[in-house]
Amino acid sequence: MTVVMDVAKVTSKGQVTIPADVRDAMGVREGDKVLFVRMDDGSVVIRSSNLDALRRAQDAFAGAAVEAGISGEDELDDLIGSIRAERAARRN
Secondary structure, three states, X not given: OXXXXXXXXXXXXXXXXXXXXXXXXXXXXXXXXXXXXXXXXXXXXXXXXXXHHHHHHHHHHOOHHHHOOXXXXXXXXXXXXXXXXXXXXXXX
């Protein structure tokens, strides 16, 4: 479902202020960068570059859990716990 969240005006310099409710929904803060992405259907969407970076990282690590033999969230939690325990032991 498509929902119009807000409307913004383009200034004479081509600038647009992203409305607060849109920034909040996107998780965009002062100093963050946004991406304007042309979709296959010709529409343009705005994305947080922070979220885009996260998506690229997720894509890069896709399959890594399976390769490491991790098949569920519990196993991942166990792995994280053991890594944290090893680090804590090295600090002491």
